[in-house]
Amino acid sequence: MLTLVTGTTGQVGRRFVPRLLAQSRPGEQVRVLVRDTARGEPFAELGAEVVVGDLRDTDVLGKAVAGADAVVNVAAAFRGVPDEEAWAVNRDAAVELGRAAVASGVRRFVQVSTGLVYGEGRGRLLTEEDESRPGGAMWGAYPASKAEAERELFALDGLDVRVGRLPFVYGEGDPHLAQSLMWAKNWASAQRLHMGHHADVAQGLLRILHAPGISGRVYNIADDAPVTAVELHQLNGVEIPGELYERVDPDPWLMMMSTERIRRELGYRPVYPSVYAAREAGAL
Numbered sequence: 001m002l003t004l005v006t007g008t009t010g011q012v013g014r015r016f017v018p019r020l021l022a023q024s025r026p027g028e029q030v031r032v033l034v035r036d037t038a039r040g041e042p043f044a045e046l047g048a049e050v051v052v053g054d055l056r057d058t059d060v061l062g063k064a065v066a067g068a069d070a071v072v073n074v075a076a077a078f079r080g081v082p083d084e085e086a087w088a089v090n091r092d093a094a095v096e097l098g099r100a101a102v103a104s105g106v107r108r109f110v111q112v113s114t115g116l117v118y119g120e121g122r123g124r125l126l127t128e129e130d131e132s133r134p135g136g137a138m139w140g141a142y143p144a145s146k147a148e149a150e151r152e153l154f155a156l157d158g159l160d161v162r163v164g165r166l167p168f169v170y171g172e173g174d175p176h177l178a179q180s181l182m183w184a185k186n187w188a189s190a191q192r193l194h195m196g197h198h199a200d201v202a203q204g205l206l207r208i209l210h211a212p213g214i215s216g217r218v219y220n221i222a223d224d225a226p227v228t229a230v231e232l233h234q235l236n237g238v239e240i241p242g243e244l245y246e247r248v249d250p251d252p253w254l255m256m257m258s259t260e261r262i263r264r265e266l267g268y269r270p271v272y273p274s275v276y277a278a279r280e281a282g283a284l
């Protein structure tokens, strides 16, 4: 079995690939798509095959999927990119990658998505059956393009597509936890962020990749203990701005995801059920 992984130079992908390689059985191989030859070297050293190119280049897609049995599409453009790039990478290139996968006989396609696709909250934990409802404080080209990518990939004939929707991912030196204050400093004190540690995101994605008979299924991946804006300041050792206590949370259920399905169907149990467990384990 040969698995192509995209987006491996990013925060999620660079921590996912070593775990995928570590649990590979004899004969199982991993190929990564990177945009820069030098940035592929660490993956080659780990034993992965490296293809160099941009996801928006259809010739590259053909090379990337040739001979592959499975694809894990981790790549996305959302950190400070113009909207056009977000659409081009997150929707158009993802769907083209899906088409290339069908043409090349790939059996399984895991699309890495985001809990932001749910849009506005529902007054309860979000489940995979909930339709995307555009709106809310975090809506924009990124969640909209990811939501459309999911829809268009599921509509492709002849491809076993599975989707993992991630929370706010942190851990193992990722600066994301500190960056959370960019948003949390403008929140109400009790406004919450649903997070997931890299170890658990990788665990969830590996379960989604390997499970038989789940074509067309979506799974939320997250931990058990969303943290408040106050806690995010405390975790980062930053003084809590007084304004937090003057604001009201407009939607306490925004991005709060249920993990019932992935627990029940795929046996997922977070190694780090909370950010506090990760901190105690020295895994921040």
Ligand SMILES: NC(=O)c1ccc[n+]([C@@H]2O[C@H](COP(=O)([O-])OP(=O)(O)OC[C@H]3O[C@@H](n4cnc5c(N)ncnc54)[C@H](OP(=O)(O)O)[C@@H]3O)[C@@H](O)[C@H]2O)c1
Residues within 6 Å of the ligand: 006, 007, 008, 009, 010, 011, 012, 013, 034, 035, 036, 053, 054, 055, 056, 073, 074, 075, 076, 077, 078, 079, 089, 112, 113, 114, 115, 146, 165, 166, 167, 168, 169, 170, 176
């Ligand atoms: N991190 C989170 O909290 C979070 C939360 C929810 C969902 N997700 C999802 O998780 C996935 C990974 O996120 P991340 O945090 O790891 O993002 P990231 O750190 O920004 O990494 C993005 C990856 O995509 C690659 N990429 C972007 N445009 C590309 C293109 N045109 N061609 C080829 N590769 C391209 C980047 O390559 P370069 O290094 O060459 O730029 C990089 O490897 C995404 O699908 C995202 O939607 C993440």
